[in-house]
Amino acid sequence: MKKNPIYAVVDIETTGTDPQVDRIIQFGCALIENGEIVTRFSTDVNPGRSISPQIQHLTGITNKQVNKAPYFEDIALTIHHLLAETIFVAHNIYFDYSFLNKELQRCGAPELKIPGIDTVELSQIFFPTEKSFRLGDLSESFGLIHDNPHQADSDAQVTAEVFLMLEQKIRRLPLLTLKMILSLSDQLGMETGAYINRIYEEMKEHPDSLKDGLQVIDGLVLRKKDLAYFESAVYETEKYPLSKKQKERVFSKQLTYRKEQSRMMNDVYKHFTDGEEKNLFIEAATGIGKTFGYLFPISYFAQPEKPVIVSTVSIMLQNQLFDKDIPFTNRFAERKLQATVLKSHRHYLDLQRFRETLKNPLKQKQYALYQMRVLVWLLETETGDLDELQLINFNHIFWRDTAHRGTDLLKKDDPLYKEDFVRFLYKKAEQSNLLIVNHAFLMQESFRKQPLLPKQASLIIDEAHHLPDVVKRTALQTIPIYGFQKRVTQAREEGQLFDQAIELLEKLPEEKRYVELYSRTLLDIVEDLKDFAYELEQLLNVNRRDQLQESVIEKLQFDQLSLEGEKLIRKIEMYLNDLEEVQRKVRLEIERQLESFSVSERMKLTELFQLFSEVTHLAECFDIFVNQWDAHWVKEYRTDKKGLTVLAVNDLSAGIIKKASWYPDYEHILYTGGTLVFGKNRDYLPNKLGIDDFSVKVLSDPYDYEQSARLYIPKLPIDIHEVSDAEFAEYISKTVQEAARQEDRPILVLFTSHEVLRKTYAHLHQPMMNEGREVLAQGISGTREKLLKRFYHSKNSILLGADSFWEGVDLPGDSLQLLIVTRLPFENPNRPLVKAEYAYLEAQGINSFTGEALPKASMRLRQALGRLIRSENDHGVLLVLDRRLVRTKYGKRMLRALPKKLPVEDLTLEDTMASIHEFFKEKG
Incomplete structure (x- = not known):
């Protein structure tokens, strides 16, 4: 490469992905010299054919816009001259470079033979903890202005800015780390490796000393670990504030006093400090401030010798507790909560095993990309928790080679032994008064040869309604x-x-x-x-x-x-x-x-x-x-x-947690969540868990459903239980289209059948895309996390979901106001396993429908409603297409299990749509 090369950062928009039949409709380029963007060039291109509605929707480029633009034949040589003597840079270079070359060849212009650099590969290596490497997601993460995504001028500009940020990041790396990355870079595409080499050679001429906070251990540059020792006051100064006045003094006008939250705090404190019963169930709706409601009182008695263990349903919620809820609580708690998130050892990098992969690297591109990514990440991580890398899965052979296998197999005389992440985790846990785990980790405690959780501890099970299903999965x-x-x-x-x-x-x-x-x-x-x-x-x-x-x-x-x-x-x-x-x-x-x-x-x-x-x-x-x-x-x-x-x-007996080996270890256990009881039946969850020593408390729902929500159960022209899946899917798609054309807002549609979901998507996708509405579908359009992110950031997408989308979906404010439930969420009683489970309950003298199926479906419907109203400012409509909710006795029991003041409308479909429109109009 030249001493001061010019980088041509290029983006093209096309009518499709096949250069044999598709054409360029826009070309954008930003030229970088000496670390600055020095010039820009962009132009629309007439493809000589119609642009499909999907591409128009994606790019915002219309047929009218390109009709007066030059054909590519007219500008091919201009573009070739512009790029000559430069280094081609693109976000996913393999598409832009090859498509552009095919177009140049088609028009008789010389083929590009300039070097190329891929910013996707560079981003994967040097921004190791980013959730996504799509250009739009990177620009959002870095706070870059990206007004027109999927338009070539805007994309080229943002790619150039990302490229400059990448170079700055690379130049800040320790020379030793960059040297190791360089040794693996022959697996990178085009001249991306040569680009890293040029920077390395320049940095080698003026080497910097190792930055504070970093250390070199056996050839690896690592971030130093800081073990925070637990500190507590020698003399006790404040007692737990039981009264409203005492709490208001502690909150010091920074936090609004909430009656129901205060009640929860007091119940939690009394349960763990002088409670007579072992098990306390507290149902606390979203909006009460449930997490703060138990974290604040436990700060008054949690100690490393007798820590509090909080178990929640997922790793995502574990991280939310650690990153958001505990720092918030510590603003008010005199005795600070010092927490450690405990996960099984396979979630952590084994430094000894990773170093061995560098000695004999596997010549495979993805393997090398992961190695380089980890080398950068080691400069940033104190925990070695692989979840920091934001990967969807860890199925690749690299993670099999480098994931931790437990401390027993570590080599004790190895220089990296003292730096081992799992050993550090256990040291942190010993200095913590709060340990955060998930339900699966808690359930696995019964199967561990050496327990990982302390016996002298208090236990809080958050999102407790998930526990039976997690137990079932763990026991399978x-x-x-x-x-x-x-x-x-x-x-x-x-x-x-x-x-x-x-x-x-x-x-x-x-x-x-x-x-x-x-x-x-x-x-x-x-x-x-x-x-x-x-x-x-x-x-x-x-x-x-x-x-x-x-x-x-x-x-x-x-x-x-x-x-x-x-x-x-x-x-x-x-x-x-x-x-x-x-x-x-x-x-x-x-x-x-x-x-x-x-x-x-x-x-x-x-x-x-x-x-x-x-x-x-x-x-x-x-x-x-x-x-x-x-x-x-x-x-x-x-x-x-x-x-x-x-x-x-x-x-089927695995849910009886009294049988779990860890259950006797805890004197007091708190179970909390938003949906623990079914109407007047408060014993459903305790009975399901096989618990007989318990009390249940239900906190009042804080929301004004009369003003903020509506439930519609429209009269339908068909009986959904008499039609085939194909006919039902067609009807759902017509209803969704009618709602979508009337309401320009995001719509979530919940299914109980993946087959009906897929058939509905087939009906909806094309017509909605033609109208500029994106339809996202579980199992079709990407992972759950990606679907939710795209839906959250969209203005009017339609998301079709089943299973996990009924609950645990946090879409606050305007991101969800219209929710359609296609069928009441009963499990299919004809599934062999469900049938066997119901038979087992009947043999125990429990009515499988009223004792299991009905409470479970009712709580799921409540959880669906909870997707709509998650704060005092939220408002929304729940549209249920299953008439059993008003026609049957059990349907009316399900209605009684919903918030009392939730208005229920039983109208024709036409009147329902009119009423929905009027409701949203009133809400502005």
Whole structure:
């Protein structure tokens, strides 16, 4: 590269993505020299064809706008001359560079042969904790002005600004880190690596000393960790403020006193300091300030020796507690809450394992991108928590190689041992008076050999209504037969796990022989499991051509298994017993000799131990599947989307948390959430959790639903329970289109069936897109997080969701005002597992409909309403297309479970639409 190169930051807009048939409609370029944007050039381009409504909606570029613009043939040479002798820069260069070249060639202009740099790859490396690397998301995150996204001049300008920020960030890096990134950069596209090299060579001429807060350990530059020791006053100065006057003095006019929140605070404080009952349930609607309602009182008694544990439903809510709610509470608490978020070790980077990947890097682009990204992240993170990297999943082989496997397998004499993130986490936890976990982590405590939570603690379970479902998921055990076969086949391939382990165990000849035997026996088990699955198929009359099958196997049915099936059971059990004995001996000897193995050798042994754990799990699950027939065990034969067999074991009694090993450890437990009771029935959730020592308190809802909300149940021209899925989807789409054409605002449509959702999307997508309305659909348009983000930032998108979209969706203010519920959220009673669960309840003398199905559906409907009204300033409409809500006795019970003053309108569809319009008109 030249000493002072000129960078041409380019963006093009096109009629589509295929350069054979599509054409450029806009070209934008910003030239950068010596770290400044020196000139800009942009032009519309006449594509010589019509621009589709979708592209017009996306870009804002109309047919009328481009009709008088020059054709690309007229400006091809101008663009070629403009870019000559520059370095081409683009956000996703592979599209812009190749499409532009195809157009230049088509018009007879010379092909571009200039070097190119991709700002997407650079952003992924040097901005490691960004949620998204789309240009619009980066510009929003960095506070850049981006008035016209998807228009070439605006996109080129913003890309140029991002590029300049990238260069500034790179030049601030330690030289050692940049050198390591450079050693991996041959995997980057085009001349992106050469660009990093040029900066490195320039920085090498004037090296800076290492910045404060950084340190070099065994060749890695790391951020120094600051362990905050817990401090408490020697003398107690303030007692908990019970009265309104005392609280107002503490809040000091910075916080409005709320009667119901104060009541919650007092209840929480009394429960944990002198409560007689073990379990207290508090239902507190959104808007009361529930989280502050329990954090403030616990600050008066939480100590590291007796911490408070808060369990919530998701990692996202864990982070919200830590980043937002605790700092807010500490503004008012005299005794500060010092919190640590506890996650299982697999959420953290293992520094020793990461360093080994750098010694022998895998020549694969995504692997190298992750390595470079982590090298930058290590300068910024104190925790090593992989969730900081904002990735959707960690399925890539890189994370398998570098995710933490627990402190037992760390090499103690390694320089990085003292810097280990999980060890630091445990040290922080010891200095904390508040530990934050999620429900899944809490439930896993029963299965850990070494407990991670302290026994002398108080426990708060927030979002407690999720607990039964989390317990159910945690307790589910599966044998993915073909997935296990694939795992074993890969492990036995030449040069893979078993070859590596056998080579490592040369110095342990007896263990080496055991592993060779283990490998052969696994192959026998795989074949026998496949044969066993075939015998089950014969027993259940499974049609292999039907995908996504679910069959529950009952004892009487299983007793009819063929003689061959019985023989296979005994054979598989014998093999599994043998394998478990081999595992025990091999693991014992390896652990005894562990210090003699290097970190890279331990990485391979960890993979072997992981396989051992999978076999142990398989043995436990298989034993339950064929031998345990107590009423609470439900066995399933399933096929997945690919038609592959999975055997599953469900424990219907798992929700009885009194059986959990951690339950006796806590003297007092608080359960709180927005929907814990069903109408006058306050015992639903405690009964479901198997708790008999409890009290329930319900705090008054703070919202004026009479003014802020409406519930409409329109009279329909069809009976939705008499029509096919296709007819129902068509009707829903017509209703949504009518609402969308009338109300120019975001609409959330909730489904109970993914099939109906997909069919509705097929009807809605094109006509709404033609009218400039984006339709987003779960399972079609991206991940849940991406859908919610796009919906939140849109002015009038339509979002179709099921399952998780009924709750836990925070869309405040104007981002959601119209919610359509297509069908009451009952579980499908014909699903084999649901049917088995209902049968289990009936056998216990519990009416499955009134005791389970109805409360669960009612609480879900309340949660849906909670998506609309989340603050005193919110207003919104809930439109329910299921007439059972007004036609049936149980529907009326569901209505009574909703807020008392919520106006309910039972009108024709035409009058409903008119009334909705009038309501929104009144609200401005």
